[in-house]
Amino acid sequence: MAVRDPDVRLMLRVRDRDDQAAFAELVARFQHRLVGIMHHIVGNKEEAEDLAQEVFLRVFRTRAKYTPKAKFSTWLFTIANNLALNALRDRYRRLQLPLELRDSGSLAQRPHVPLAAHRDAPPTQNLQDRELADVVRRAMDDLNERQRVAVVLNKFEDMGYAEIAEVMGLTAKAVKSLLCRAREKLREALQAYIYMDREPPAAPVEE
C-alpha cells in the first residue's frame, strides 16, 4: 500500500540501487517544505538550509536502513525533528558567535519577504506586517524546542496529532498536551496583537 506513494518508490530506488537521480528528485520535491519548516523552527535561513542539507545527507547515508512504511515524508520529518532538536539544544550550550555579516544586528538573517504581493498595499502595511512578523517570531522563540517543532509541523505541514507523535517519538496524548501548552503560551504572548487587523470581541475583556 505504501509503495503506491511515489516518494516511497523513489526512496526504494535510492536504497536498492543507489539511484542518484531518484535522490535528486526527492531533494527537488522536498527542499521547499524542509527549508521552510526548518526556518520556522530555528528562526534563521542559513542555519535552516544547513540543517535541511544535513537532513538530506542523512537520508542518503542511512538509505540502507530505510524500511518503507506509511509516508516517506514522515520518515523525512523524523530525521528533521532529531537534527533540529539537537541543533537547538546545542545553541544553549555554546553561545553562537555571529557570522561576519551578522554583526550589525539581525539584518543578514532576515528572511525573505516577498515584495510583489504587497505592491498594492499602502506603505505602512508592509512595515506593520513586518513588525508583526517579528513579534510572532519572538513568541515562537519563547516556546521550548519540542513545543515549537510540534506547532510548526501542525501549522505549516498540516500534520495531525498521530503523525506528529510518530515524527517526534511521542504518544498522541503527549502531543495533545504539548500542543495545548504551546498554543496557550502563544496566546499569552500574542494576545495584544490578535486584533490588530481584525474585529475585537464584542465586549472588553478583563483578565
Place this chain on the structure above:
Amino acid sequence: MSTPATPEPEDEDLVAYLDGELGDAESHAVESKLAADEEARRKAERLQKTFDLLDYLPKTEPSPHFASRTLTQINPLAAAPAPPAADARPSSSQPAPVFAPSGQSQPFPPARSGGWKVAPWFAALLISAAGGYFFHLLAKPHLEALAPARRTSEQVRLLERLPLFLGADDLDFVKQLDHPDFFGETDHDDGRASAETWTSAELVQLENLFKDFPPARQQQLRKLDEELAQQDSVGQAHLLAVLERYAIWLDRLPDNYRREVLIAPAAVERLDVIRVVKARLWRESLPAAVRDRIQQAEGPAREQLIADRKQQDSKRKLLWDLAKQEWASIRADRRPWPFENEALTKQVEEYVDKTLKPRLTNPERADLEQIRKEVAASPDWIKWYAYGNVITRMIDLHPMYPEAASGKVVKTASDLPKPFLMQLAKNGGLARRQLVNHPASGKWPDFAEAVWKEANELKVPIPSSVTLGPNKPAEYVPAVREFLENDLSRRLTKPERDELSKLESGAWPDHSRKVLDLAKKYDLTVPGVSLPGEAAKWDQVYRNRPARR
C-alpha cells in the same frame, strides 16, 4: 520561561477541537460547552486567532543552489558502498539530468551562500573608504588618460550607467526598488534620470572599475544593462530614474549604513537591508523627544508608538496631497464634492447607514462613527474630506453586489455541504475550522466571495446546491430587478444584452459583476449597491486618481 503546569483536560480538548482532532462525541461536548459559555468562546477565538498570526511568519524558499549543493555533497558518500557504475557523473547509460533538478547542467561547486557576490562590493568600498562613494571616485584624477579606446556603443552605454548600477543586482531587483517603500516615485513622476555625460578620462576610470569586477559580476552588470535597454523608452527612463534616486540615496548614506547595503549577499537580502536602513534613518529623523520616548518604551508599547508616529506621518502627507489637489475649494471654504449638495449628502448618508455599515468590522465601524462625530462637531472642509475618504476606503474593502430576493445565500461555513468543504481542504484550501472562523463569516457577499475565490483558485467545482448569490434577474431584490428591466437594459447595445443574458446560465458573481460593469459604463446607480453620485467623481476626488478637469 513560564510554562504553565499540566494543562486542564478541558483546554486540551478545546485546542484539539480547533485542530479538528476530536471524535464526534468529544466534539459535541466541546461544542455544547462553547454554545453555553461565552468565556470559552472567547478563549477559542483567541486561540484560533493567535494561531492565524503565525501566517505572518515569512515563507522561505531554499536558495537557488540549495539542491545542487546538496547533491554535490553526496558524491563522496555515494562512492564508498556503491555498486558498480554509480559514478557521480551521468554516464551515457543513465538519464542525463542527474544533478540538475534546477536546470544546471553541471554539479555546482559546494560554495556557501555569499561567494563572489560579496567581492565587488568590497572593491567598491575600498575605493570609497576615503569618503564619498562613487561620485567622488570619479572626481579623482586618474593616471591613465588613454586615448578613447575602441568601444562599442553598448559598452559605452554600460560604462555611462555603471554608477547607477553599482548597488543593483538585476532587473528584477530594480523593479522591486520601484515601489513607494523604496525608490518608486511617490506622488508625481517628474523623475527622469539626468543624462550624465562623462569625459573620456572618466570613462577610462569607469572601465577600470568595471574590469576589477569578477567575471560573473561583469556578466551580471552587462545583463542588467541589456535588459534595461530592452524596455520601451518610457519604462527605461522610469527605471533609470528609480536607479538614480537609489544611487543618490546610497551616496548620501553614512558609510557604515552603505556598507551594510552593499555587502548583502544577494538581491533579496539587499532589499531587506535597504528596508531596515530606511526604517533606521526614519527613526533617527524623529524629533529627539519622540525618539527618546520610543527608545524607552518596550515591547508592544514601543511598536504602538512607532505605528502611531508612522500614521501621523502618512496622515500629514495625505493632507498635503489633497490640499494641493483641492486648493480652490479650500480657499472658497466650500465643502468638497458631494457634500456641498444637500440632497446628495442625504443619499450618501442613507447608503452608509443601510448598506455599508452592517458589513463593517467593529473597528471600522468605530472609525466611521468617530469621523462622523468630528464632522458634526466642526463641519469644515477637511473633516468632510476625511469623511469621504473613509467611506471610499471602506467601500473598497467591502465591495458590494446586488442582493438576492430570498435570504438563502451562503453566509457561513455551515451553509456549505461537507464534501465540498473536504474537497477544498484536500486541495490545500481553507480547512473547515478556518472557514468557521473566517472574518467574513456571517456577512454577504464577503463570505460568498471568499468561498468563490477559494474554489476558483483550487479548481474545486461549486456544487449546484450552493447558492453563493443571485445570478439572474428574477433572483435579485425587486429594486434591482426593476433597475435591470427599466434602466439598464434600455441603454445596452444588442451584443451587451446578449452577453448579459448568456451569463444567467452561469454562476454568481459573473452576472452581478457584468451588471456592475455596465452600470458603471453608462454611469447608472444600481440600487443598494453603488454609492450615490457619479462613480468617476468619487474616484477622482477620494481615490487619489489623477484629477482630469
